[in-house]
Amino acid sequence: MKNHFALIAGIAAAVVLLSGCTSRFSFSRNVTVNDSIDDLFASRRSVRSYDATKSISEEEVRTLLAASQQAPSWANRQPSRYYVAISPEKLAAVRECVGERNAQNVAGAPVLIVSTFVKGQSGFGRGVATNEIGDGWGAYDNGLANAYLILKARDMGFDTLIMGFRDSDKLRSILAIPDSEEVLAVIALGYRAQEPGTPNHLALDEIVKFY
Numbered sequence: 001m002k003n004h005f006a007l008i009a010g011i012a013a014a015v016v017l018l019s020g021c022t023s024r025f026s027f028s029r030n031v032t033v034n035d036s037i038d039d040l041f042a043s044r045r046s047v048r049s050y051d052a053t054k055s056i057s058e059e060e061v062r063t064l065l066a067a068s069q070q071a072p073s074w075a076n077r078q079p080s081r082y083y084v085a086i087s088p089e090k091l092a093a094v095r096e097c098v099g100e101r102n103a104q105n106v107a108g109a110p111v112l113i114v115s116t117f118v119k120g121q122s123g124f125g126r127g128v129a130t131n132e133i134g135d136g137w138g139a140y141d142n143g144l145a146n147a148y149l150i151l152k153a154r155d156m157g158f159d160t161l162i163m164g165f166r167d168s169d170k171l172r173s174i175l176a177i178p179d180s181e182e183v184l185a186v187i188a189l190g191y192r193a194q195e196p197g198t199p200n201h202l203a204l205d206e207i208v209k210f211y
């Protein structure tokens with residue numbers, strides 16, 4: 001009887017322990033160490049060395065882009081557009097558009113995503129800019145969508161590098177991007193081959209004023 005009680009107590013303790021663990025080591029995501037959105041933010045870093053032996057499927061990229069669609073946009077205009085280089089030929093061609101240094105850093109990345117936004121949408125009403133920011137709001141919306149994309153990528157165990165250093169004219173001709181869109185970033189997507197460093201951040205009081 002005493003033994004039975006000890007066994008039941010042991011099982012109960014194991015159940016309690018395991019249920020406590022599931023929130024810390026989530027099995028529903030690939031980044032198992034994240035137990036909060038703050039951990040996800042901290043584990044997302046710009047990665048400049050990728051494991052060329054690992055691939056990412058079109059389906060997985062679609063999941064990322066669907067996450068990016070959850071981002072808010074001006075009057076829900078959804079101006080962001082994406083061009084995904086995933087074939088070896090297009091990957092090589094897009095890699096040639098990001099400068100020598102970036103190209104070296106993303107050489108092992110299996111996917112390069114070019115983000116653009118449709119001009120004259122966000123920040124515009126009846127074709128007229130609503131305020132002084134004009135198409136800057138399109139860039140704003142694209143940045144928000146890209147933030148969702150890179151965080152979802154990390155959540156799925158991937159790494160990213162946003163590259164603003166790129167040749168937009170070359171990208172236009174390689175990917176047939178129309179003049180109605182502004183080319184913004186090229187985002188490398190893959191698996192880290194090296195642990196990235198953590199950048200310094202300004203003290204909070206340098207970037208905020210409370211009134």
Ligand SMILES: Cc1cc2nc3c(=O)[nH]c(=O)nc-3n(C[C@H](O)[C@H](O)[C@H](O)COP(=O)(O)O)c2cc1C
Nearest residue numbers: 044045046048102161162163164165185196197199
């Ligand atoms: C709009 C934008 C453009 C960037 N362009 C480049 C780039 O061309 N090459 C690069 O190595 N990193 C680039 N970065 C990455 C930044 O250097 C990086 O985000 C910053 O140093 C903070 O580091 P973290 O992303 O690891 O937090 C860019 C980031 C942003 C948001």
